[in-house]
Amino acid sequence: MGLLEQCEELFKNSNLYEVLGVTKGASDAEVRRGYYKLSLQVHPDRAQGDDQATTKFQVLGKVYAVLSDKEQRLVYDEQGVVDEETDCLSQDRDWEEHWRRLFPKITLQDILDFEKQYKGSEEEEEDLRRLYTLHEGDMDRIMEAALCCGHDDEPRIRLVLQRAVDAQELPAYKAFTHESNKKAANRKRKAEKERREAEALQKEMGLNAEDSLVAMIQQRQKSKEKGFNSFISDLEAKYCKKTSKGTKAKKK
Structure with a gap:
């Protein structure tokens, strides 16, 4: 099942922007914030053993991977398709590890500020x-x-x-x-x-x-x-690193 079909099944919406709660013209920061706000709500830590929460978390990671990549986002905007074969959408990818690796640690002063x-x-x-x-x-x-x-x-x-x-x-x-x-x-x-x-x-x-x-x-x-850890991660979203680019596109 492709990413768009997964979004429709899990979130009742195949529009990647709407899944994250942002508009098509959203800035990179807005896309990033939308991803984190939603991914933290379905984070597997909040529902141990909940397979659907884990699946939703993984799918949201893929949605963000597409929309945070300029080339893939351009293809999606123009053709409504997603590159299902790019490495960043690999089924074997550890999305939890990837999610943690994207962000540097922040300090107490960052929280207070x-x-x-x-x-x-x-x-x-x-x-x-x-x-x-x-x-x-x-x-x-x-x-x-x-x-x-x-x-x-x-x-x-x-x-x-x-x-x-x-x-x-x-x-x-x-x-x-x-x-x-x-x-x-x-x-x-x-x-x-x-x-x-x-x-x-x-x-x-x-x-x-x-x-x-x-x-x-x-x-x-x-x-x-x-939760507290998710609150911290929400702030860490402001320091997101860029992901790798893909080049292929596949129709849904």
Whole structure:
């Protein structure tokens, strides 16, 4: 089965750009970010023994391999075909190893700098709008998936989304506009529990100021859709290396 057929079967869409949630005119950075956001959601680490998650992860790697290569992307754009014989789409390729090898390690300061730049940015607002649409206004799932945020950020995030709903830029999902007080309270209790666990870890391990900050970030991201390691990898996407080029094209 070819890549386009695999995309249709696994993601109900054979358009490589739409699979990654980007447009045909997306920049390399946008394609890269789209790939990482989606691949981290289906990463096999999140579902041990889940063969479909592993397959999806591999297929997304192939999609990115095509769209990140100028020659292959040009062929796909012009002819709607993919080179199935190129080395970068080899069935024997270790996609997990390849995924890890693409990116250099980042530091704690990189994380803090990213958070500072990301919060309140247009990029964050675009991400929140995407999550709102994806999860149909469910604040539980939006808060779980949103980057760089804790419970204290919820009023700010809700305000961003409410403004977009009021301006009719987003649909008024009932899950958002009529969320019950009980559901919001449950989310607050969960956040407070995670905060207490982070503080307990800090005390138990006798962490210094910097290590304590790492622990709090880890604990905060632990319950996220992507998890702490995935959060780190999402940032590493900004430092992606180029992949090899292919030359052949094969019709689906």
